[in-house]
Amino acid sequence: xxxxxxxxxxxxxxxxxxxxxxxxxxxxxxxxxxxxxxxxxxxxxxxxxxxxxxxxxxxxxxxxxxxxxxxxxxxxxxxxxxxxxxxxxxxxxxxxxxxxxxxxxxxxxxxxxxxxxxxxxxxxxxxxxxxxxxxxxxxxxxxxxxxxxxxxxxxxxxxxxxxxxxxxxxxxxxxxxxxxxxxxxxxxxxxxxxxxxxxxxxxxxxxxxxxxx
Ligand SMILES: [Fe+2]
Numbered sequence: 001x002x003x004x005x006x007x008x009x010x011x012x013x014x015x016x017x018x019x020x021x022x023x024x025x026x027x028x029x030x031x032x033x034x035x036x037x038x039x040x041x042x043x044x045x046x047x048x049x050x051x052x053x054x055x056x057x058x059x060x061x062x063x064x065x066x067x068x069x070x071x072x073x074x075x076x077x078x079x080x081x082x083x084x085x086x087x088x089x090x091x092x093x094x095x096x097x098x099x100x101x102x103x104x105x106x107x108x109x110x111x112x113x114x115x116x117x118x119x120x121x122x123x124x125x126x127x128x129x130x131x132x133x134x135x136x137x138x139x140x141x142x143x144x145x146x147x148x149x150x151x152x153x154x155x156x157x158x159x160x161x162x163x164x165x166x167x168x169x170x171x172x173x174x175x176x177x178x179x180x181x182x183x184x185x186x187x188x189x190x191x192x193x194x195x196x197x198x199x200x201x202x203x204x205x206x207x208x209x210x211x212x213x
Contacts, residue, residue, distance in 0.1 A: 002091065004178065008162045008170035009187060012180045013091065020083045022205065023149050023176055025076050029068050030061070035150050035203050039109050050126060050193065056116035057105070065105045088145065088209055091181070099209040103147070108156055108202040113191035128159070128190030131208075142210045144184035148174035149203040156196045161187035174202065 002013040017023065027035055042061055057066075069076065084099050108114035117127030118135075131138035146158070152174040159169040164186035172180060182189070194201060 002087075007173070008160065010160055010170075010172055010180050010182045012173070012175075012178050014177060015083070015087055015179055017177050020079050020087065022079065022083075022147055025073075025079060026065070026149055026203070029065060029073075036201075038107065038150075038203055039201050042109070050113055051116035053116045053118055053127070056114065056127075059107070061107055062105060069102050084207070084209065087179075088207070092143065092209065092211060094211045096212050097209050098212055100207050103205040103207050106202070106204050106206060108152075108191055108194050110194055110196075110201060112194060114158075114202055114204075115191060117190075125188075125190060128188050130186060130188050131184040132186070138185060138208065139210065140185040141213065142185055142208045143181060145179050145181050145207045145209065146172070146174075147179045147205045147207070148176055149205065150201065151175050152202040152204075153198075154196050155192045155194045156202045158189055158191060158202075160189045163187065174204065 004012045004014050042059060089097050106114045113127055115127045129136055132140050154171050157171040157174050159171050160182050162168045162170055
């Protein structure tokens with residue numbers, strides 16, 4: 001009932017941004033009226049090495065988000081729990097659901113990637129993985145949902161394998177007000193170095209959920 005389109009194996013759904021004001025809450029967290037300006041307030045040098053698996057969530061922006069969340073952020077927690085209960089559970093057509101207690105926050109800065117890689121990764125697919133790969137260890141039954149907090153395309157988005165082992169990839173079309181679902185356990189996904197000039201970066205939250213077996 002919320003499905004807008006299905007493209008390259010990814011399902012895009014609309015949600016009510018008044019009922020679930022994720023963007024507004026994150027804007028307030030950073031004191032920004034536009035999240036597209038978020039990279040301008042970061043102190044780090046953004047043109048350094050690509051992020052690794054160890055440091056991709058260690059910037060001052062990630063720390064600010066998680067510190068607020070971990071010290072109790074009742075407005076956010078209420079919206080997040082409501083989203084799982086009233087929206088995601090309807091999408092999955094279940095009343096029982098196991099979900100990530102807090103979402104993963106991702107930012108892709110200009111000239112960098114959002115999810116870092118390891119030294120053994122292929123140069124042209126640095127950080128690309130399936131969530132079920134060794135080291136990531138997520139069960140195949142897990143459902144992945146991404147909530148874009150900025151409109152993002154091309155190299156400011158996530159490249160997702162069109163079907164398991166197809167080895168063809170399409171960047172997700174990220175629009176505020178939509179949430180999308182993809183088979184992250186079976187389809188490889190990752191970022192390319194962000195070279196967009198129109199879409200400066202990606203800001204998003206990832207949620208994983210599954211139905212108890
Ligand atoms: Fe992943």
